[in-house]
């Protein structure tokens with residue numbers, strides 16, 4: 705993890721400034737690439753008290769101040785009544801920063817504890833309940849977008865979880881329609897690395913609320929996939945970024961999904977493929993393998 709702990713204050717400030725700029729640039733790129741925020745939007749920023757959501761709010765506030773189009777931000781925290789939840793931390797932080805906010809109190813914790821059998825992970829039901837509450841609140845607040853703090857590494861971990869365990873080529877989109885069809889959910893941190901968010905949170909001294917209050921065991925498969933990605937990145941720098949790029953450069957004609965490409969109706973056209981187009985034998989044309997074998 706990149707940590708900003710240079711002994712010289714000026715050097716530390718320089719590094720933090722560089723990191724803040726990168727964060728804003730990457731959030732700005734995601735907003736532009738997916739048209740995440742438009743003029744007149746009222747964006748509900750979901751704030752859990754974790755490093756990612758603090759980073760998200762911080763970047764959106766900075767961009768809002770310079771954005772060529774006006775949009776509103778309202779921070780929302782769902783107090784799920786987990787034992788020991790420090791309920792004053794977020795209101796104090798948000799008030800000090802002058803951010804409009806709304807705290808929703810709903811005891812999903814007891815529901816999850818009551819319904820999920822002992823020893824089973826709580827996260828599935830907990831997230832579904834939380835999502836439902838957030839959609840309701842978005843409607844009540846007149847929010848036109850719901851912003852979540854998922855970052856690049858969440859997207860990639862989801863991609864591999866679906867690949868390994870779900871048999872699906874599917875990640876987490878940067879923009880999607882909510883399950884109830886009434887809201888647009890956005891992920892402005894889609895291009896941001898998790899270790900950048902961790903370093904930024906530490907350097908900015910965000911008052912982090914630990915996510916272990918619920919006592920749920922962490923999602924083991926997600927942890928294993930996360931460790932796999934970190935190990936790849938260590939051994940083959942650039943690999944993780946390449947996988948992310950691949951998610952935005954999909955060739956249905958070179959996969960096996962007949963619902964995305966009309967393989968059945970494929971006929972000779974008599975025309976050569978355009979420059980840079982698909983090639984039947986392109987695996988032989990790549991030359992050096994992209995990555996050395998593990």
Ligand code: SF4
Pocket residue numbers: 826827828830831915918919920
């Ligand atoms: S870690 Fe706890 S709070 Fe987070 S989704 Fe799982 S059960 Fe819910």
